[in-house]
Amino acid sequence: MRNVADLPLHGGHVPHWLAQRMRKLTRLILIMAVDEYGTKGLLERLSDPVWFQAFNNVIGMDWDSSGSTTVTAGMIKDALWKEELGIKAAGGKGKASRKTPEELLRIADLYELDPEPYVRTSRLVAKVDTVALQTGYQLYHHVFFLDEEGNWAVIQQGMNEREKMARRFHWFDAETFTLDPHKAIAGIKRELSLNTVAGEAREYQKTLLDVVQESLVKIERELESIRAIAKGYRPLVYYKPREPWEKDVLKRYESLGRFELNRKALEYARELSVNKYEEFLLLKGLGPSTLRALSLVLELVYDVHPSWKDPVTHPPDPFKFTYAVGGKDRVPFPIDKPAYDELISFLEELVSRHPEEKTLVRNVTKITKNWKFPEDEKRPT
Known part of the structure; x- marks a missing residue:
């Protein structure tokens, strides 16, 4: 609470x-x-x-x-x-x-x-x-x-x-x-409130910790594809919006600010094999922009969602x-x-x-x- x-x-x-x-x-x-x-x-x-x-x-x-x-x-x-x-x-x-x-x-x-x-x-x-x-x-x-x-x-x-x-x-x-x-x-x-510590965010936190252990290049590629969609481009392969709600998701994140990945923070996560969400939050260099970027990838690529309820x-x-x-x-x-x-x-x-x-x-x-x-x-x- x-x-x-x-x-x-x-x-x-x-x-x-x-x-x-x-x-x-x-x-x-x-x-x-x-x-x-x-x-x-x-x-x-x-x-x-x-x-x-x-x-x-x-x-x-x-x-x-x-x-x-x-x-x-x-x-x-x-x-x-x-x-x-x-x-x-x-x-x-x-x-x-x-x-x-x-x-x-x-x-x-x-x-x-x-x-x-x-x-x-x-x-x-x-x-x-x-x-x-x-x-x-x-x-x-x-x-x-x-x-x-x-x-x-x-x-x-x-x-x-x-x-x-x-x-x-x-x-x-x-x-x-x-x-x-x-x-x-x-x-x-x-x-709107990007709430990744809500009671219903267990699956979100677990998936995020799994994703950050993957190739950083892969995460960056997924984010760039999403950026292209936000600008109106439609990739022929790999990804394209399937539902109207996906555009609404993009607007939500854009209303909160930029979404940029901090490479060093994600490299630390992989090097340290971070497996707890609170350890992840304490990573040096992890800021709001990086978490927004990762959350956006989770929502549009992995169909895993944080809470959007202001607590x-x-x-x-x-x-x-x-x-x-x-x-x-x-x-x-x-x-x-x-x-x-x-x-x-x-x-x-x-x-x-x-x-x-x-x-x-x-x-x-x-x-x-x-x-x-x-x-x-x-x-x-």
Whole structure:
């Protein structure tokens, strides 16, 4: 299952007076969450897009902004490094994301864990959401959360510059990386999505691994024949379209971008005798264009198909999110500074109290657990 949220690309920055308050409130929420649910419970909640979105609304971010991901994840990362809660975070936005392996080494050393599996997982989840699942988004944000028990979660975000939209991907302790590897789905469903990690893609993955062990010249020849057909040529021998749907398949791939084979990546696949799909995805040089080319050959030559369903299960609903102190951009109302400061003061005192005195929060949670916002009172923001 997949957690995904589609958000408009927003610029701007968080003003200093608000950022200071956000850092304090973020720290307090994390302390309370770990105290109540443990580190694994916090990771599970970070991998829930609705909970994560509610988190950034509570601290004052917007419900529909791409910046809500980068700012909130950054605040959480900073707080986890300053507070010893048994969980840390690596990575971030842009250049910071490329420091993830280095930072994971530090975290693993701190918690006496073997860093290799987590560095590999970091690379693999990025490859899945860039190469194996293609919906037009380029990753630019990647944060890896790791606790002292070895549990992990990942929040990463990609952008679609043409549509001015961002999409957020959540992961949590995945047992498989190649068959429905994510936890749940929330976002705007797209009409086309090249999804090679869907549950129904087993045959596709097996056939692809068989095909890449064949002669590279043969694969290139098959692709060139398909290119000729796309340009209107009709080969006398070897291959020609038999069904109208084949033209539709070509259009699908063309809508996703170029399809070009990376010879070195396929040579590596043959040299290493790659026989697992996740190993294939980790090959150096394997990018979206190469997988598109191979998928096209599989569909039109071998009649084996990936899934074209965008793995989104429900759209984001702003009315599910919690606006405690207002929004940075004055939506749904301006930040209420006195209320923000009072909330921080109250939570600071609560966190400092004896565990037996914290039953108030638990009782409030029980009372509000099944509360739903009245449908007739919902108003668009």
